[in-house]
Amino acid sequence: MKYSQASIVMAFLVLTVSSCRDFIGKKRIKEGIIKYEITYDSTTSKKMDTRLLPSSLLVKFKDNNTLNTIDAFSGAISISIISNSNTNQFVTLVKVFNKKMYHEEPNTDGKYPALYSRIPSVKIISNNEKCKLLGYNCLKARGYFEDQPNSEFEIIYTKDIDISSPNINTPFEKIDGVMLGFNLRINSLMMQLKAQSVKKSKIPDETFSIPADYSLVDFQTITDLIYLLQQ
Numbered sequence: 001m002k003y004s005q006a007s008i009v010m011a012f013l014v015l016t017v018s019s020c021r022d023f024i025g026k027k028r029i030k031e032g033i034i035k036y037e038i039t040y041d042s043t044t045s046k047k048m049d050t051r052l053l054p055s056s057l058l059v060k061f062k063d064n065n066t067l068n069t070i071d072a073f074s075g076a077i078s079i080s081i082i083s084n085s086n087t088n089q090f091v092t093l094v095k096v097f098n099k100k101m102y103h104e105e106p107n108t109d110g111k112y113p114a115l116y117s118r119i120p121s122v123k124i125i126s127n128n129e130k131c132k133l134l135g136y137n138c139l140k141a142r143g144y145f146e147d148q149p150n151s152e153f154e155i156i157y158t159k160d161i162d163i164s165s166p167n168i169n170t171p172f173e174k175i176d177g178v179m180l181g182f183n184l185r186i187n188s189l190m191m192q193l194k195a196q197s198v199k200k201s202k203i204p205d206e207t208f209s210i211p212a213d214y215s216l217v218d219f220q221t222i223t224d225l226i227y228l229l230q231q
Contacts, residue, residue, distance in 0.1 A: 030162040032200040034059040034178070036193040038070075044190065057193055062203040064164045072229075079226060081113050083168075084208050090169065091210055092222055096229070102214040103222040112169055114223045119185050120146035122171045124155075133180045134198055136160045141175065145185060153192070156181035161198065186226065 036057040040050050053072060060067045064085040071078045082091040092114040093102045103114055112119070127141040133156055141155040157177035166178045180195040 028160050028162050029198065029200050031062040031203055032060075032198060033203075034061070034161070034180075034195055035197045035199075037196050039192045039194075041190060041192070053189070054191070060203050060207055061161075061163050062205075062207070065208040066163060066166070067207050077229065079115060079229070081115055082208050082210070083107070085164070086208075092226075093211070093214060094222055094225055094229075095214075096225070100211070100214040101217045101222060101225070102210055103217055103219055104210070105219065107169060112171075114219060115186070115226060116170055117219075117223050118227065119171050120148075122146070122174070123149070124174050125152070131156065133158070134195060136180065136198070138180060139177065145171070153183040154181060155179060155183075156194075 036059070038054050038056055040048075040053065044050065044053075054070045056071065058069045058071075066083045067080060069078055069080040076095075076097055078093075078095045080093040082089075082093065084091070088107045089104050090107055090113040091102055091104045093100070095101075105113065122143045123146055124141055124143045127139065129140040131138050131140045136158040137160055138156050138158045141157070142152050143155055144150075144152045155172070155175060157175050157179045159177045161178040163178055167173050167175050172179065172182065179193075180198075182193055184191045184193055
């Protein structure tokens with residue numbers, strides 16, 4: 001079968017475009033929602049009824065502002081963190097049934113929001129493997145919490161989601177990208193999180209404001225409450 005020069009050139013261009021699409025991955029996204037599934041290891045499952053533990057994390061983001069929310073008991077209990085780039089503040093929100101409290105603190109170097117205040121820093125021991133998750137170009141790292149050097153876990157992150165310094169003032173500060181797979185500790189409770197979806201969506205500006213029905217409490221009160229919720 002004979003092929004014209006034009007058809008050969010066209011076929012080459014199609015293959016080139018397809019290859020580039022596979023290499024580049026998805027277009028950078030600046031506004032939307034990331035949903036993570038939370039699972040637990042066998043040790044936790046044997047000690048606790050995981051149906052009563054958080055099963056998902058929802059992250060809403062826009063213009064370098066984020067709202068992270070973990071729910072338990074079908075939403076009756078929730079812990080949220082607002083990072084507001086306009087006010088340069090972190091806000092921790094805790095809802096326990098009808099009781100709603102918040103604590104606001106400045107986003108300054110070396111200071112953790114209440115949720116992370118009792119979590120050791122994460123040590124990164126490798127950070128060079130490329131992979132893909134949900135169509136995004138990612139890097140794969142391995143690390144461990146400082147007080148558990150023998151308990152390594154995998155961290156998958158991407159730079160294709162447009163959030164500036166997404167891990168600032170968290171135990172994962174050295175990870176330069178939005179994490180799509182990682183472990184999180186709240187007190188002694190270890191959770192494995194993996195993104196199930198990343199959706200482009202319009203996020204209202206008021207998402208990153210303190211709800212009017214939440215009452216201000218001090219830092220010690222909110223950290224103690226978070227600790228008690230995990231006992």
